[in-house]
Amino acid sequence: MSARGLDAIALAVLHHRLAAIADEMGVVLGRSSFSPNIKERHDFSCAIFDPRGRMVAHAAHVPVHLGSTPLSVRAALSAFRLAAGDVVALNDPYAGGTHLPDVTLVAPAHDARGRLLGFVADRAHHADIGGMSPGSMPLAREIYQEGFRMPPVRLVRRGMVDRDVLALFLANTRVPEERRGDLDAQRAALATGGRRVRELAAAIGPAHLQRGMAALQRYTARLIATTLRALPHGCYTAVDVLDDDGLDTRDVAIRVAITIRDGRALVDFTGSAPQVQGSLNANYAITLSAVFYVFTALAVEPIPANEGLLERIRVVAPSGTVVNAEFPAAVAGGNVETSQRIVDVLLRALAKAAPRRIPAASAGSMNNVAVGGFDPLRGRAFSYYETVAGGAGGGPSGRGASAVQTHMTNTLNTPIEALETYYPLRVERYAIRRRSGGAGRHPGGDGVVRELRFLADADLTLLTERRRRGPWGLAGGATGSAGRNLLAHRGRWRVLPGKVNLRVRRGDVLRVETPGGGGFGPRPRRSRRSPR
């Protein structure tokens, strides 16, 4: 089946149908879940796969899941031969996962005659998965400390939940009731997806569906090829660094060489720093996601997200490095922080190939805040996690947006009025961090200032980046302001490290100031130097 002729029309129609199914799965998951991470912040994705386990449609709210979802289905399929009614659960970053809080469920879709039509999967960030600190984003040295690790296991066998597996899982998390509700929601989304795939196959015929799934992947490969052909041939290199690994204070370098040739790209991370002691290690899935994100965003057309992305882009990430960590390295921060830096370094390299398309660096950190402990007001344990937006980089087409999630994340905030109702926390300030964007012809967007007062003693973990050096400007634009974390104890403020775990007291106030975006182009001469 080619993209020419009638099939080009049938393909457009099928794309609508499959994308709609993935969207619908997302609606079911988001609305019926219990974690604030899932229901309020939309930290989840849903996807559909062909019978060989290749992704054909993906409804993502967070790009970091883009390249990693296919790997989780692959892991599930290599572990089991799945029967109708089975559901596999996994979160092991070394077997198809990303970081431990992201729990993925995979189920096959069979038709009434037992023929395999494909697979459906969903991945959601659970608010807590055990481990050494509430929120399960600790400053760990090895994965065992980060939480409960699940290789692919059959959570459901032929429609019956395996109570042993479920009990084992729930016993290792801090808020088991919430986990159970979230897993129910994830299963409901899979059931919906499976049902719709069956209906679609019945409507258009299973053979047509299979051919269409294959054609969709080829279509995406063609769109990527067109995008790559629009870039000049050559090899483009860049380097950028992480502030530190959370345990010492040394730069962690990420290097890339992107070779563009004949509608293909080779993205080679050879030369990047060895894996680190702390949790800033990315596994291969994360690195793949960052690469896919950049090329998808660079594309000339909206690209259907599917396995076709893999056809034209080869990613080389030597194992044992910070971009492809080996077991048992800790990885919680790789997903949220290193992924952003991988995007920065890719954009820095591509700016040399397409200077009129690439913006200056954005905030470059998800500014992760995790708080947990016992809430004496409500008489229960609590675990709260949020990410704080920053400034987008100024770009060729205009100034950077302020207070916005950039690149690998797009999670919503938790409304203050909801947060204060459910947690022993009080927000004291939530404001634009004025003049934090880098100056330039098109200035970077401003970051955010957010202050949280603790109404109970609690355990606090910060996982933040761009605290030592701000996001870089481009084409003569200035660097954006670096972020800062501060804590007030009895009215006295002190600066906290970018990555820290500590015990806070009732009445303490945390202030997170997130980085502004880098500026683009030289600042016009008449304007004053913008104050910092």
Add this chain to the structure above:
Amino acid sequence: MFVHKVLSTPDDPARAVLAGLAALFSNGPAGRITYGSTVATNALLQRRGARVSLVATAGFEDVVEIGRQARPELYTLEPRRPAALVARADRIPVRERVEFDGRISVALTTRELRALVRRVRARRPEAIAVALLHAYATPRHERAIGAALRVLGVPISLSHVLVREPREYERTSTTVINAYVAPLMTRHLTRLAAVKRGGTRLLVMQSNGGAVAPRRAAAEPMRTVLSGPAGGVVGAVGIARRAGVRRVLTLDMGGTSTDVALVDGDVPRRSEWELDGMAVRLPVVDIHTVGAGGGSLARVDAGGVLRVGPESAGADPGPACYGRGTRATVTDANLVLGRLDPASFLGGRMRLDVRRAHDAVAEVARRLGVDVDTAAEGIVRVANAAMARALRVISVERGHDPRRFALLAFGGAAGVHACELAAELGMREVLVPRHPGLLSAFGMATAPIARDRVVTVRAIDPEPAALARRLETLAAGVRAELRADGVGDGHLLASGFARIRYVGQSHEIEIPLTPDYRRRFDAAHARLYGHASPTRPVEVLGLRVTVSERDVVSRPRRPARRRAAPPPHALEDVVWHRRRVRVARYARDLLPPGTVLRGPALLLEYSSTILVAPGWRAVVDAESNLRLTR
């Protein structure tokens, strides 16, 4: 029905309305005039509203700009967000704080209040929005600020009055939008109030499908922003009821987009939506919009696949067949396929250029490597796929089986697509009302006077009786307001709803408030999401009451006697599944009630064209609706 059209007067929209009414009054006075307009909507979209000062709890002035901190498009290197309606310098902090449980932790002092008035006055605002944290729980500070700022003599919008619910961004955004359009709407509606003559009563259409007195509309103009499409759905409900059909999916296909809604006996409503990237939290008719319409452009993308929309040829240049554009649209494809009549478009006032349409579609065909008819049918199929997706979103995704619904098609372009869309969704009946282009106006003219009010509750597993008591208090307040507007109690009907979720969830489902609300909630949760937990405690977040006039349900007319169709006025070819089929053409207005005809047939009328597809049968019913079945 009497139709009179006048040209709009954008500099002063009221002038055109007054001119139109003068012409209507020459036929004698009217009992009731319901006015619907896009004045507020356009002011918002074109950023031509008032200079607004926003008063917010100190430390939270930027909530209106930060929003939910997400970008609208996921895969973009340079994210853009629409500019906030209030400039940073016009956001005025005030020292005060209310906690989530309604307790005041930082009291608003008279000194702070005096300073605030000075600061706001210095900004010379044309309107003021006040949105304080947790004001839904304790509105005392908002009220005090509202009272103190009255000396400035500009419209003041208080967040707790508009949205009595938590979520600071959504409430603030709604309040700011209200303030932004308030001065304009007040002026506009004051001008219109001049039309009152004799016993004529002027009402203003709201986005929730009800009508209110002009002074209420002027105070809360936000509630009128979606009144146009709401009128269409209200009209559809009226048509369906009179036709004896309970469940319909409405399909309003226009030039650039298509609106769809699900009607299960009543006008569907929801309480949150977005306008140009800004959150709005007020009850509106639940309409889903998709960027596919008659003017949607077709193109072949870099991967060789046909795309239709969301880019549109708009009014200028318009579809190629209008004579100025060169790129193919859905309308051009329909014309090439013989599904539109070039000579009778808009009653023959505009002749469509078949040659141009053919050339435009031929370009798409060349790039696809197929013949022109195949390309044209492809354009229609892809547009239909987008519309079918929208219809699935409002039905299948919400636990309704579209096969149990009829498709009610209106708006200029829907009649040509309705049969194919219905077949795609397994639906067996299509209903096309008389004057399909005027359904929105018809809906407004018949919209009941209605107001709704929402209150926050936050109770876990509350007793139904306690909820009923709170609802009655709420309803009494609304009744009093309507009485003040001159609507007698005897004609009013209150209906109550509760917004419920399982403890720990954050999205509520709205359920009619009955003694067995709990059972209904579990059932609705299972229908929507496929699972329910009848033993898990539930939390009631809020109550909504809608008080409206009782419907005057007119009895359906007796069915007309069946009669055969008159001879068609022409026979022309239509392309159907890549074959040319001889199709009879009729002028719809010449088909009397009772007429039965078999597809394929093309029915032409002033504002639309209806394709009775092969395999479908059409009957003109006693109300002159066209009912198509297969």
